[in-house]
Every structure is written in C-alpha cells, then in structure tokens.
Amino acid sequence: MSLNEILLNIIFYALALTGLFSSFMVATSTNMVRTAFSLLGVLFSFAGLYGLLRADFLFAAQILVYVGGILVLIIFAIMLTHKIANVNLSNESTSSSTVIAVVCILFAVLVFIALTLPEYIKINQRNKPLTEMIGNNLLSDSLLPFEILSVLLLACLIGAVYLARKEVKE
C-alpha cells in the first residue's frame, strides 16, 4: 500500500475512533456539560471525514452551522434550564438491557447490509470542486427546496421567538 494510502488510513481511523468514542460519551455520560462537549467532538470528527471525502463545502458548513450554531444553542439551553450552581448536572438515563439489545441488533443488521452491498456500486472518484457545482445546482435543479428552506427558516425563527418569550400576564 503506498504511503499515501497508509496516511489516508491513519487519518480515517483516527477520525472514526474519535467520533465513535465521543458519541459513546454522549450516549452514556451522566454529566450534562460533558455530553455537550462530547457532541462537539463528534461534530468535529464528522467534519474531518467530510473533508476526507472531498466534500469541502460540507466540511465548512458542518463546522459553521453545527458547531457554531446548533452546539452553541444547545449549551445555551443547558445553561438556561439548569441552575448555574451545580455545573455537574445529573443526566440520569433509564437504561435497560432490552434497549441495549435492540440497539445492538439494529447495529448488526445495518452492518450486514453495509457488507452485502450490491456490486453495481461503481467506485469512481469525483475530482471536480464541489462548491461550484453545488452553487449551480442550488439555483437550477434544486431551486424549489432552496426556496422552501428559506421560508422554513423564517417560520422557525418566528416560532422559536414566540415559544420562548415569557408569558405577559395581563
């Protein structure tokens, strides 16, 4: 295997493991803040993977939107819904063996499907820059979803503001 391949393997597995471990921490940690930051780890590792897969626009989007936006938001939520005092918020979870069993079966099924992919999947590498293509596509083929999304975001904005404001007792 050439040096390049080895390097690729190393990068992939590094990212994969960090993603796995941090998602494990999200699933099982009891401390609220620790879960939040482990989610951060997951997001970053996935951003790396996107980069690995030459989806550079998505690498950037992932970091900007997910990390910059959603994670910050979640942390805000945690801070707002728990008293500041006890940072180590208890994050109990009712884990039961059945749930674990179901999840494992699900994992096994998904792995089985992954391994028995039909041969017709062609392995071809796209080497054109992604962003330019996405820009064209956004405004040509998938113009409709783009417009709908804009409307959706507006609605969410208004909705979120409305839901979160404090009741004005007349």
Place this chain on the structure above:
Amino acid sequence: MLWFTKYPVENLLILSSAVFCFGIYTIVTRKNAVSILMGVELVLNSVNLNFITFSQFVDNAGISGNMVAIFVIVLAAAEASVALAIILGIYQNFGRVDVDKLTSLRN
C-alpha cells in the same frame, strides 16, 4: 483486513451505523430533553455521512448526495432552534425539563 482505502464505503457505513445506534440509544434512554436533542443530532450526522459517502462513491455527478446533506444540516439547525424554544417554554411553565414528568397532554 478491510482497510479504508480498499473498502472505503464499507468502513464509512459501519462508522455511520455505529453513530446512528448511539444516537438512537441516547434518544431512547435519556430523560433530559436537551440530551434527547443531542441524540437527534447524532442520528442526523450519521445520516449525513451516509449521504456524502454515497454521493462520493456512487453518484457519477457526485452532487445530489451533497445537496441533501446541506439541506439536512440546515434543517437540523431549524429543528434544533424550535426544539430548544419548546424546551425553554416547558422549563418556564414546569420548572424542569424531565421528560417523564411532562405528562400533562396525557390522553
């Protein structure tokens, strides 16, 4: 041994399935609304990964997968904002965010 370079799709799929299962697990077991939200984020990310791997390795134009990924990201953002707004609303009304206690909408 199935190295990434030889079998990139399989590896990636296994990874995304794992993260997917973790997401499911968090959703089902967590009692805190916010952590459920985090589980949802995990699931969405694993799905995104799938999309992008397939867009990279299957789709000859290599664009539709990514497009969907973008839209998923944007939607995740919108969904997260609304979910958190709801959670804050609940918190203000009930004082706590524990999912098991929120049963006022029972039947």
Place this chain on the structure above:
Amino acid sequence: MNEFITNHLLSLIIFVPLIGATVILFIPNNQRLLIKIASLVSAAIPLLLCYPLLNEYNSASAQFQFVERANWIEYFNIEYYIGIDGLSISMVLLTAMLSFICIIASWNIEHWKVNKGIKGYFCLFLLLQTGMTGVFCALDFFLFYVFWELVLLPMYFLIGIWGGPRREYAAMKFFLYTLVGSVLMLVVMLALYFTSNKDGAFTFDLLWYKENASKILTSWGSKWVMVGFVGLFIGFAIKVPIFPFHTWLPDAHVEAPTPVSVILAGVLLKMGVYGLLRISYCVFPDAAIQFSPIMMILGAVNIIYGAMCSMAQIRGVPRLDKSTGQMTIEQDWKKLIAYSSVSHMGYCLIGMAAVTTAGITGAVFEMWNHGIITGALFLLVGVLYDRAHHRNINEFGGLWAPMPYYGGITAVMFMASLGLPGLAGFISEALCLIGGFQASDPTNYYLGISGAYFYKILTGICAIGVVLGAGYFLWSYQRIFLGSLNTKYAGISDISTRELITIVPLLIITILLGIQPTLMTDLFINSVKEFVSFIGMPWITTG
C-alpha cells in the same frame, strides 16, 4: 323577424309558454293582476301563432310539416326533431285553445278554498302547456319521452296543492301510475335505440323507425315485436285510460281544480291515444294488427264499463272513506263526467282497432271532439261548484228556472256528449262505429282470436254505450236541472260573462263541427289515408 317566426313556428308555440312562466317568476307575488295578465298573454301567443300554422299547413300532403331539426345531445345522436302532420295538428290547436281558456277560467283563483301562491299556479300551468304541445310535436323518441315526463311534474303539483280534500292521494296515485307506464315505455325506447343503426349510429328518430319497421320486424322477430308493442301499449293505456289502468282518472278529476281537470280531460288523455297512433302503430305495425281484436275488446269494455260507472254515480256509490272509516255515499257529478270520458275514449279505441280510414278518422276526430265537449262539461261543473261548493247530483234540483242560460248551455253540451246527431259528438262516434263495422274479420293468426263477425258483434255491443250514455246524461240532467226547484238554491246567480267567455267558444265549435265536420276532417284526412295504407301493408307474417 317574421321570417324567423315562420320557420321556427312550432318551437315558438312550444316554448313561448315556458318563457312566459319564467317571466312570471320575476313578478312580485302581490301583483296578482299583473301575474294573471302575463300568463294570459303567454297563453294567448301560441293560440295566435296557430293561425299562421293553420294557414300555411298544406292539408293535401301527408308528410311532416314545419319540421325543425337540430342536434341536441351529440354523443347519443339525440336530436331536437319536431314536426307536425295531420294527426298532431288538431292536438296542437286543441292544447293551445284549452290552455288559453283554462287561464281565463282560473281568473278567480283567489276565491278558491286553497288560496296558495297564484304565481306558482300559473307558472306550473304554462310549463304544463309547453310539455303537452311538445309531446304532440316531438318526432324524436327521446324528446317525446322528455316532454311526456315534463307533463307529469306540473300536473302532480297542480292537483297536489290546489286540489280538493283527498288531493295528496289523488296526485300521488296519478303520478306513480303514469310513471310506471313511462318506465315500460323507456325500456322499449332503449331497446329500439340499441337495435337501430341509422347510417352507423344509434338513433331515436321515429321516422327512421317507421321507414324500417319491416327491418325491425325481421330483426326482432314477431314475438319480440309483440312484447315491445305490449310494453308501449301499457305505457300509453294508463294515459288513455284503458279499463284495468283507469282508476287514477276519477280520483284525479274529482280532486283537481276545474281548469286543471279541463286540461287533464281535454289534452292529457289524448296524449295516450296519440302515443298509440304515432309510436305503437307506426313502429310495430305487425303487432298492431295482431293486437287489434284485443284493442277492440278493451274498447268495448271501456265504453260499457265507463257508462255503467257513471250511471252509478247518480244512484250514489257507497264508499268506505279511509280517513273517517264510515261509508259515505258518493254521487259526484265530476266523477260522472270523468267516467263518461273513459267511455268516450273507448270509441277512440274501436276506431283505432279497426284501422280503416273511417275508423282512424273517427278516432282522431273523437280526440278533438272529446277535448272540446268534456272540457266544456268540466267548465260547467266548475261554474256550479263555484256557487254551491259541492257536486253531489241529488242535492240540486230544478236549477233550470233560476239559471236558464246555464241550463240551456249544459243541455246542449250534454246532448253533444251523448252523441245527438247534428252536434260534433255524433259524427265522431258514428265514424268510429262505422269504422269498427267496416273492419275485416280477424283471421286465425290474430293471437288465436278469429270469428266470422267478430268486429261487427263487438261494435254492436259498443253501440249500446250510446243508449247508456243517453241514460246517465239525461238522468243527471233531470236530477240537477229539472224537477221542482231546490229552495236552497233559489237565489243562485246565473252564469257570469267570464264563464261565458270560456264556454261559448267551445259551444260554437261543437255546433259548427256538427253541421260542417269537413272543416276539421279535411285537416287530417290525407295523413290518415297514408297512415292506414302504411298499417295495411302486408306486414302480416303468417303465424
């Protein structure tokens, strides 16, 4: 403008009343006089249009005239196809005239016991006139059926709302009875439609059926042709009415207000006979000839049965009144006249069964005369009903003294109705009887009925109807007008000018046609000749 009128004359006559009816709908309900005048005008126009109709009608030719043809429902090849020939011109005239007279007769609608909205009354009446005229002009079976059903609706409401005490029962019975009949007619119509192929497509065109009657005969086979004929016959027999199907007539007449029962007797009964002549006889001539002995028997039964029933009205018939439960003696003058029209229609049947020129002319002339005479009789009953508010014969007496004019006119009308020579009634009855006599004896394939003097004996029996007719008419005249004056009605007022306007024209026509019947018979003699020669053709398949 008048070019438009001339070549759309028939459609105008049919649809002017409809337009009038819609116009009346817009007049506010309290403008009673305006409504009446509007309806009068919209009934008068068809009558006036009848003048050019008669003028330009060339009675020498037996073909259809004033024909108008337009595509109506393209897909099913249904056409708006109307036209008249000898048989239907007198009926169109009769409808226009009687409707006009009835509108005048219903001028005092406010004083009727049932004082519902008069706008509805006049609209329904004009709608009825459209339906009736349409039936007589339609040459497309579908159009004929539509007009046939159109007539039912207004008549149902006219009897049902403005009728007498048992009006709902009578209206319901009338409606269902006729509907059953028209269902049978629909079945046969569709059968004909789907077995016809006028240049490739199905058709409802009656004239096409007539021309290819032999083709229908071969394709259907004489058995099915007879079934088709009987189906149509029952549909029309209910309307005529013929013996077993007549029970709706007395109830409908007794309960209907006077003008409605004039139209009912004057025109609606003729639709049945006209249907038989125009459709049953023309489309299934072979079955018509085979069926004629039965038609003759039914005619004889009609005459004798109708005469007996009307005579019974004088003695009074005990009838269990369902609502009150006890037996009431029923001796209703209007019921007597209703049954007498059953008897008169029997003469039409004989004339038709005989399929001779004299017979068919007699039948068509009898349709006209019966319309005029019985229409006048019902108007006369209405005159007395408006004054005495009841119609049982035995409670009047000696009315000729206080009401000389009324008595005189009723006497003439009674004489015309019982067939006194010198008046129109006699001539059509004589023609029917002579036609019946002339008919050649049925040979063995007439549904197995044969007999040396079959028709002659039956017509002889029918002549007895003339004596019975004299019996019940004179007896009722004696009970009402002669004898000592019933003090209760000493101060009764004689016939008013409005009532005279409605009755005198009919009286004049009866007398005029009695003296000079060729005025009317010339109109349809050629069509009848062609009709008889068509029916007489060698349709008869032996066995």
Place this chain on the structure above:
Amino acid sequence: MGTNNMLFAVILLPFAGFLFNLLAGSFVGKKLVSLVGCGVVIISFILSAQIFMSSFLQGASTAVQSNSIRWIDVLDFNVDITLYVDHLTIVMMLVVTGVGSLIHIYSVGYMHDDKRFNRYFSYINLFTSFMLLLIMGKSLLLMFVGWEGVGLCSYLLIGFWFDDKEKGISNSLAGMKAFIVNRVGDLSFTIGLMILFTYLGEKFNVWTLDILKIKDVVATNETALNIPLLTAVCILLFGGACGKSAQIPLYVWLPDAMAGPTPVSALIHAATMVTAGVYMVARFNFIFALCPTALAVVALVGATTALFAATIGMTQFDIKKVLAYSTVSQLGYMFLACGVGAFIAAIFHLVTHAFFKACLFLGSGSVIHGTGGEQDIRHMGGLRKKMPITFITFAIATIAIAGIPPLAGFFSKDEILWKAFSSNLAVGKLVWIIGLITAFITAFYMFRLLFLTFFGDYRGHHHVHESPFTMVFALIVLATLSVIGGWVGIPDALGEKVIHTQTNKFEHFLDKSIPHEAKSGPLHKENSHEHHSSAEFILMGVSILVALSGIFLAYYLYMKKKEIPAKIASSFPELYNTIYNKYFVDEAYSSAIVQPLIASSVQTCRFDNTAVDGSVNTIAYSTGNSSKYVGVFDNNAVDAAVNGVANEVYSTGGQLRLLQSGNIKMYLSIAVVSSILIMAVLWSILEWKQVKDFLVSLGLL
C-alpha cells in the same frame, strides 16, 4: 229529377223560427212570437203545396232534389246533405206542415197564459224542421239526424212543464223515458243501418247510405242478395220504427208522453213523429218486399199492438190516455198494412189518422182548456150543450175513427182490412181477424169516450166555457178534412159501381214512388177483376156491421144502463184491474230492466272502487309494507353490522388511547421501533431474493 233549392227553404224556415223564438223570444211580445211561430210553418206549408202543385200534379216529374252540400267526407265513406222529395215525401210534407200549422194556430190560444210561451214555440218550430229533415233527407244518416232530433224535441216538449209544483218531476221523468226508449229504438236502427251499409259495401263495393243508390243496388242484383241478412236488417230497422212509433216492445213511453201540453200530443204523438216509423218502413218497401218473414213480423207486431192497446184503451179514464192508446192501436193498423205489403194503404191510413186523431186531441185539449185543466172523464159529462162546436167536431172525428162511411176512417181502415184479407200471405187472414176485433173495440171505446164526456149530466164543478176562435178554427178545419180526406182514396171497386168517378187518386198518385208490383207483387192473388170486387163488397159490409155493433154496445152500456160497466168491472175484478193498470207493463219493464241496470251499475262502480282501485291500493300498500320490512331488515341486520364495526373501532380506539400516556420517551421508542419495522418490511420487499436466500440459509423457509 228537377233540382229545386226551395227545399232548403222549407226546412230552414222553421229552424229560423226556432232560433228567433229561442234567442229573441223573451224580449219580444207574445204577439210577435206567435206570429213568427205560426207564420214560419204556414209559409213552409204553402211552399210544399206549391212544390206539390208545380212539379207533381202538372209537372208529373217523379222527384225533386236539391243540390248537395258536403257533410261527412272520409274518402271511402262520404255523406252529403241533399234533400230528396218524391211522391211519398210530398204527401208526408203536406201532412206535417198542414196539420202542423193548424196545431201551431191552435196552440197560440191554448198556451196563451204560459210563462215560457216563446220557448214552447221555439221547440215546436225546431220539431217541425227536424221532422221535415227526417222526411226529406236523402241519406239514411240525414234521416237519422232528423230521427233523433225529433226525439230530442219530444223530450223537451214532454218535459215542458218541468217545474210544475206537483207533476214537475213526473213530467220530466216522462220526457226522459220517451227519449231513452226512443234511443233504444235508435240503437237497433243504427245497427240495422250499419249492417246494411257494410253488407252492400263488402258485397257490391257500393259504400253508400244514399237511399236511392241503395234502391238501385238492391234492384239491380236482386237475385244475389242474402235474404236472411236482409231480413235481419229489416227487423232491426223495424225495431227502430217500434221505438219511434210506439209498437209493442217500446210503446211504454207514449201514454206517459201525455204529460206534455195537449197540442204537443196532437202534433208529435198523433200526427207526425209517431208516423216517422211508418214512413221509414214505407220508404224501405223495396227491401221489406223482398223478405216475407220480415213482413210477417211487422204485420203480427202491428196487429197485436193494435189489439193490445185497444183493450187497454177501453179501461182508461184520462181523456188523453184513451186517445194515446187509440193512437198506438191505429199505428198498429198502419204497420199491419205494411206487413201485408199494402204500403200505400198504410200511408193513406196515416194521412187520415193524422186528420181525425189531431182533431180528437185538439178537441180533448179544448175540453181540458174549457173545464180548467180537468182530464178525468169521470168528472166530465154533458159538455155538448156548453161546448157545441167542440162536441160536433169531436163527434165527427169519433165517427171517422170508428170507420163509418162516408168518413175518412172507413175508407183507409177498410182498405187495410181488404188488403190484409186478400193478401196471399199466410199471416194475412189471422191479421185480418185481429184487425176486425180491434175495429170493434176501437168503435166501442171511442164512443164510450164520446158519451162519457159529452152526454149525460156534468159531473165536474167548474164553470165550463167554449174555447176561443183560434182553437175552434183548427177543430173545424180538421173535422172537415177527416170527412173529405177519405174521398181521395175510394177503392176502385166501389168507385166504378157507385160513383163513376176516377177513383183512388191517392193510390195512383203514390204508385209512382211505391211501384205497384212491389205493393202487391207476389203478395196478392191476381184473381179476376169481378171476383175481386164482390169479395170487397162483402168485407165492407162486415166492417161497417162491426163498427155499428161497437157503437151500439157503447151506447147501451154508457147511455142506457150506466151501472152495467161498474158491475162488469166488479165481477171480474182482477181482469179489470190488470187491464186498467196497463197489464203492469211499466212496472214489469222497470223491475226487469231499469232497476237491475241501475243496481248493476252501482255494483260495477263499487267493483271499480274496491277491486280495481283496491288492487292498485293493495299493490301500493304492499310495496309500502314490504318497504317497511326492508326498513326493519335494514335496521336490524345491516345496521347492526355497521354498529358492530363501529363498536370495534371504538374499543380498539380506547386501547390505543392508552398509548397517549404523555410519556415522551415511550413515544420516541415507539417511533424508532416502528420506523425500523417499516424499513425492514420495505427492504425485504425490495430485496426479496436476498432475504429469501438468507431465510433459507437460516432454515426458516
């Protein structure tokens, strides 16, 4: 065959009189009404006389015909309005218009104080025009129009006093009875007419109702005729004549017709209408002559009616009823004459009968008028002093009817008896004997009437006065006519021997329209002339003897021994009673025919109400019920099923509701599990082959 449109004038004049009186009568004074009424008939009499003079006496043309107007034209069957006058018709016209005008003049006086004066005259004028139409109509149908029109007028005139206090109803009933019985006669007349029409049409392809054409057809192919059918036709036509001229089966209406005013009885029920039957039979002599059986029927019916009516006449006490029955019996005589083929004798008797019977009726009218409406002869008597002219004219007419020479009655009645005796028909002798007996009874009851009304002392209590001149004038004229009327037809035998004048002008006159051989034809023995006259002399003597004995019997019973009739009556009470009550014929008819007819008509109507109507109602009711059952079935079965399903859904809904526990975590897990399941199902469907292998490998499949 001259065409003369004056004929229309003869008919239309009375019709115009009718219209004028009916419409304008009530506004115009009685004077003008009577003037128009009588004038119209007198003018038509003058016209007919003029036609008689010009075309028949000097002109010697066989017939006069007017041009024809198209009446019913139905291609193969057409009837025209044409008036045809031949010898027979002109005689009838003279009688109708002559006697008619006299009676019109008479009734001016008689009906003077009646409030419906104008209506009376309009009806009488209408009657005259219809009678003339009957006589002059060329086509059978036209004759039938006149036939029924005359029936209508008799109906109107009989029921003239319909609103009379006590007799009003009976008057109108009598009118109705007359019309309906006539109608029954007309029924048989129409059937006979139609059979004749269709028979001639089918056999000889001559579709006509024209009497002349029928005559030619019958004459040309006399041999090929179907005699039995023609006999049936003759009998049916004679049935019509019976109805109109009141013979045996259908005579019941004539006695009741006396309810009308007396001039009406004189005109209609004595002189003109009732003779229409005789005229019709005479008109169809060419058919009757061919069917001996029909003639026999006519003769027998005529004779029996004469005898039967005469016997009833003996016992009646109402003056008009007696005269009515005498009319019936005299009509019987006429039909007897026709029966033996002596059509001309029948017409001769008709003419003379018109004179003296009209005179008798008018006399009885003036008697009733004089005694203030009294009609029962038992309350009269001794009127000859108070009403001399009426008495004299009445007496003359009574002698004439009894058949005493030289008056008219003798000649015409004797002619009939002679023709009956000498005819070689089997029925001839029998009929002659009946005729003789009837002559005896006629003489008896006529003189009984004469003695009871005019002789003896006045039993009534009313101031009697002679009738005014207008009434008496008619009586005088009629009396003279009944005297000289007979001389027109003196039989040849008597003529040469005794008076050496050209005799029997009447027979020679009528010969032209009723050909001689048809008259006697095979019916009379063509024996030698001498033997012929001697037998006739004997017969004359016999009939005179019979008449005188009748008169003597009446004189003996009612003048000499007044109590004998009462004793005879009491000795045979039930016989007398039956004869007095007219053999209960009226009651028999009403119970045998009228009541059952009415009852059956009521039953038919009830049948109609219950059975036919009932069946319709039951059908409606049963559909109603069945629809009820369908409704019930629908409720229980179908509805239950639907309810069942609804309950199920409801209960499952109930359990499902428990799922909404509000526990979000449960929602999430359910969502996850269900999505996984869906994915699995979808995937297995899409990749069924792989799944199958996998399952096979697992050994499940």
